[in-house]
Amino acid sequence: MIAEVIVDVAAHPIDRPFDYAVPEKFQALTEPGMRVKVPFGNRKVLGFITTIKDTSEFDPKRLKPIHELMDVVPVLNGEMLELAQWMKRQTVCFEIDALQVMVPAALRAKYEKRFVLNAAIDELPKELHPYFGTRDFVRAQEAEAVYGLMKKEMDKGTVLADTNIQQKTGVKKIRMVHITDSAEDIENISIRANAKQQLKLQEFFLKHVGQSFESSQLQKQAGVSLPTVNALAEKGLANFSSMESYRDPSLLTAIEQKIALDLTDEQQTAFDAIQSSLNTEKTFLLHGITGSGKTEIYLQTIAQVLEEGKEAIMLVPEISLTPQMTIRFKERFGDLVAVLHSGLSAGEKYDEWRKIQRAEVKVVVGARSAIFAPFQNLGLIILDEEHESSYKQDDSPRYHARDVAIWRSQQHQCPVILGSATPSLESYARAQKGVYELLALKNRAKNQPLPEVHIVDMREELRTGNRSMFSVELAEAIRERLARKEQVVLFLNKRGYSSFVLCRDCGTVLQCPNCDISLTYHRASERMKCHYCGYDEPVPTTCPECESDHIRFFGTGTQKVEEELAKLVPDARVLRMDVDTTRNKGAHEKILSAFGEGKADILLGTQMIAKGLDFPNITLVGVLSADTTLHLPDFRAAEKTYQLLTQVSGRAGRDVLPGEVYVQTYTPEHYAITLAKDQLYEPFYEQEMAMRRASGYPPYYYVVNIQFTHEDLMTVSGYAQQMTEYLRHRLSPKTIIIGPSASLIARVNNRYRYQCLIKYKNEPKLAEVLQQLIKIYRSDWIKTGATLSIDMNPTTVM
DNA sequence: AGCACGCCGACT
DNA sequence: GTCGGCGTGCTC
Numbered sequence: 083m084i085a086e087v088i089v090d091v092a093a094h095p096i097d098r099p100f101d102y103a104v105p106e107k108f109q110a111l112t113e114p115g116m117r118v119k120v121p122f123g124n125r126k127v128l129g130f131i132t133t134i135k136d137t138s139e140f141d142p143k144r145l146k147p148i149h150e151l152m153d154v155v156p157v158l159n160g161e162m163l164e165l166a167q168w169m170k171r172q173t174v175c176f177e178i179d180a181l182q183v184m185v186p187a188a189l190r191a192k193y194e195k196r197f198v199l200n201a202a203i204d205e206l207p208k209e210l211h212p213y214f215g216t217r218d219f220v221r222a223q224e225a226e227a228v229y230g231l232m233k234k235e236m237d238k239g240t241v242l243a244d245t246n247i248q249q250k251t252g253v254k255k256i257r258m259v260h261i262t263d264s265a266e267d268i269e270n271i272s273i274r275a276n277a278k279q280q281l282k283l284q285e286f287f288l289k290h291v292g293q294s295f296e297s298s299q300l301q302k303q304a305g306v307s308l309p310t311v312n313a314l315a316e317k318g319l320a321n322f323s324s325m326e327s328y329r330d331p332s333l334l335t336a337i338e339q340k341i342a343l344d345l346t347d348e349q350q351t352a353f354d355a356i357q358s359s360l361n362t363e364k365t366f367l368l369h370g371i372t373g374s375g376k377t378e379i380y381l382q383t384i385a386q387v388l389e390e391g392k393e394a395i396m397l398v399p400e401i402s403l404t405p406q407m408t409i410r411f412k413e414r415f416g417d418l419v420a421v422l423h424s425g426l427s428a429g430e431k432y433d434e435w436r437k438i439q440r441a442e443v444k445v446v447v448g449a450r451s452a453i454f455a456p457f458q459n460l461g462l463i464i465l466d467e468e469h470e471s472s473y474k475q476d477d478s479p480r481y482h483a484r485d486v487a488i489w490r491s492q493q494h495q496c497p498v499i500l501g502s503a504t505p506s507l508e509s510y511a512r513a514q515k516g517v518y519e520l521l522a523l524k525n526r527a528k529n530q531p532l533p534e535v536h537i538v539d540m541r542e543e544l545r546t547g548n549r550s551m552f553s554v555e556l557a558e559a560i561r562e563r564l565a566r567k568e569q570v571v572l573f574l575n576k577r578g579y580s581s582f583v584l585c586r587d588c589g590t591v592l593q594c595p596n597c598d599i600s601l602t603y604h605r606a607s608e609r610m611k612c613h614y615c616g617y618d619e620p621v622p623t624t625c626p627e628c629e630s631d632h633i634r635f636f637g638t639g640t641q642k643v644e645e646e647l648a649k650l651v652p653d654a655r656v657l658r659m660d661v662d663t664t665r666n667k668g669a670h671e672k673i674l675s676a677f678g679e680g681k682a683d684i685l686l687g688t689q690m691i692a693k694g695l696d697f698p699n700i701t702l703v704g705v706l707s708a709d710t711t712l713h714l715p716d717f718r719a720a721e722k723t724y725q726l727l728t729q730v731s732g733r734a735g736r737d738v739l740p741g742e743v744y745v746q747t748y749t750p751e752h753y754a755i756t757l758a759k760d761q762l763y764e765p766f767y768e769q770e771m772a773m774r775r776a777s778g779y780p781p782y783y784y785v786v787n788i789q790f791t792h793e794d795l796m797t798v799s800g801y802a803q804q805m806t807e808y809l810r811h812r813l814s815p816k817t818i819i820i821g822p823s824a825s826l827i828a829r830v831n832n833r834y835r836y837q838c839l840i841k842y843k844n845e846p847k848l849a850e851v852l853q854q855l856i857k858i859y860r861s862d863w864i865k866t867g868a869t870l871s872i873d874m875n876p877t878t879v880m
Numbered sequence: 881a882g883c884a885c886g887c888c889g890a891c892t
Numbered sequence: 893g894t895c896g897g898c899g900t901g902c903t904c
Contacts, residue, residue, distance in 0.1 A: 093882090095881095095902085123903040124882090124903085146904060865900085881903105883901105884900105885899105888896105
């Protein structure tokens with residue numbers, strides 16, 4: 083028996099199956115999709131079995147045996163193994179990366195080098211004795227000081243080098259206490275009269291003869307501590323066992339079950355359309371304005387799917403930001419829901435994943451990677467806010483959850499619903515062409531009017547001498563809400579901005595020494611940090627250039643707004659939500675629920691408040707600067723701006739109170755802003771499509787971004803130039819190749835970055851040419867320390 | 881990627 | 893003379 087294994091080494095020459103002999107003792111158990119420990123070269127690595135076969139092309143005498151099976155039940159099923167190969171082709175990634183991303187991080191390998199004793203300890207020099215202590219191994223890291231001595235022993239053979247492979251986190255075990263079923267024994271045991279605790283526990287035991295408890299529960303109920311339990315156990319009154327358990331991440335205690343709401347006519351039409359296609363592979367684009375009740379359609383469709391005995395995946399951009407979505411799912415489906423989001427620990431994610439694998443849950447709500455939920459009988463996949471860029475992973479494997487969703491829907495013959503108030507141009511174009519079926523919700527579910535949006539020309543404000551961040555109109559509106567005890571959301575479009583330190587004398591802005599980017603000020607730690615390479619340093623007291631002490635924190639960020647706000651409305655209670663205030667676990671939820679309970683008048687935040695905020699008392703939304711995303715050098719700048727403005731505006735007036743929105747901008751005539759005002763998606767779509775057609779970007783063209791990095795500027799620009807020439811010669815003349823040019827952030831971590839862009843409509847040779855390119859890179863450039871990364875269908879080209 | 885093998889400079 | 897620098901070649 084031979085197993086093909088994809089080993090856990092991400093490198094081009096290794097990116098193919100290696101054959102291993104399956105030892106007799108494993109043969110009955112071995113299956114594709116299991117993780118194995120295998121010898122590879124002179125070390126051991128983890129790998130995934132992809133195929134079992136009888137014969138190998140490889141010289142049978144040189145086949146090595148599988149060292150160990152890591153699983154009893156495969157962690158990946160056949161569908162996932164096939165999906166990994168598809169992802170490898172589609173995203174040009176290593177197969178091992180595709181396999182790893184499907185498995186919870188807790189199961190990924192942790193490698194630790196060790197020295198293992200291979201002789202009696204007294205054969206070793208005295209200096210080494212303390213390192214081994216009671217065990218026969220020592221972690222290499224702990225023995226750095228005696229590396230030379232160890233090496234000598236290794237030459238002698240008295241010490242061996244080994245790699246210990248462990249998964250990161252395992253199954254949580256809890257200790258169970260089983261009380262003996264003999265009341266007599268309990269009564270007759272002798273306990274010293276002054277051992278009060280033991281006597282107390284004895285009494286408890288008598289009341290619960292023969293019963294079992296979780297150790298922690300027993301201690302709580304009997305009012306004793308663990309040593310007391312141990313003492314009685316030693317006397318034979320109880321024994322212990324360990325039981326698998328799930329970690330309980332739920333902050334959502336005691337959720338009341340709720341029943342389905344009535345659908346509006348529009349919702350009903352959309353629901354019916356989906357329902358009649360439940361057993362076909364079909365993609366729906368559910369285009370519903372903000373507040374039109376898309377979630378209710380999701381919930382009822384899922385209910386339908388569950389009734390047919392199938393399972394559903396619900397993707398949300400980042401669930402920790404939308405606790406309300408989670409709550410609604412739990413209200414409707416209770417324990418049948420698993421939740422996967424970035425706020426969970428590795429162990430908690432693993433437990434949720436196991437519930438899915440064991441078919442204990444039927445619905446999973448989660449972020450991007452939840453698309454790999456190992457359901458066997460998938461009946462529906464939903465991507466809410468399908469236009470969100472977080473659905474595409476920005477490092478290898480650079481997959482898009484939407485593409486994976488559609489692939490899985492073909493496997494399972496089930497529909498996909500892409501929901502959005504502001505669909506990506508790609509999706510809407512596909513709907514127009516009939517590739518997806520378009521379902522439209524044009525009215526808000528509770529029939530509230532759309533909020534009234536005012537566009538404020540900040541150039542006018544400047545002309546009239548208002549240099550503050552708040553226009554007169556917005557300031558007035560804020561005061562008005564405060565007087566009416568209604569709530570305000572202020573949105574700072576922070577992209578492109580950050581809190582930096584500027585010298586007021588010479589204009590120097592503190593830069594990262596390794597990257598071409600300014601350092602960001604972190605108030606909590608009083609340090610300057612680089613968001614690209616992690617470099618940090620203390621905040622300087624004098625300017626490093628001119629030594630002036632007029633150097634100060636220039637907070638164009640939320641903190642600065644908060645200060646100005648305090649001057650504007652001193653009595654207002656302000657909650658700030660940004661990366662600084664949400665660093666701790668559960669901080670999002672806390673801030674949001676505090677705001678929901680009316681503990682603050684104003685919520686001030688960045689991108690992260692644009693979504694999911696659904697509170698009835700919010701009647702005013704202010705966008706402080708709409709322009710920051712608009713002028714980014716990216717083909718999606720207008721689309722992003724339109725989406726963001728629509729999303730933020732949608733936070734106002736979601737209940738009975740009407741909403742109002744103020745959008746401050748220096749370019750009030752831009753179509754992304756004027757059309758977002760009244761949520762005129764289709765005109766925006768038409769106009770943006772015309773722009774894309776003219777400039778040759780998606781959805782008219784497919785795009786591939788190829789990036790090179792090297793520590794030497796001339797080398798990398800040279801490679802990029804050669805590569806671009808190569809592509810120009812190999813690809814068809816209709817394909818447009820842009821560049822090479824320096825990336826927007828031209829240096830990160832002391833490495834220079836160049837990129838080139840391929841824009842094509844039809845390029846049958848593309849895959850082949852890219853493989854050739856990788857070959858050239860592999861055979862020559864990699865040796866000089868260059869890196870190459872290929873991003874198929876990038877979401878941004880900056 | 882990691883690790884061993886292999887061939888040339890600065891130290892006990 | 894040896895320790896150790898990193899070039900290059902392989903991994904079922």
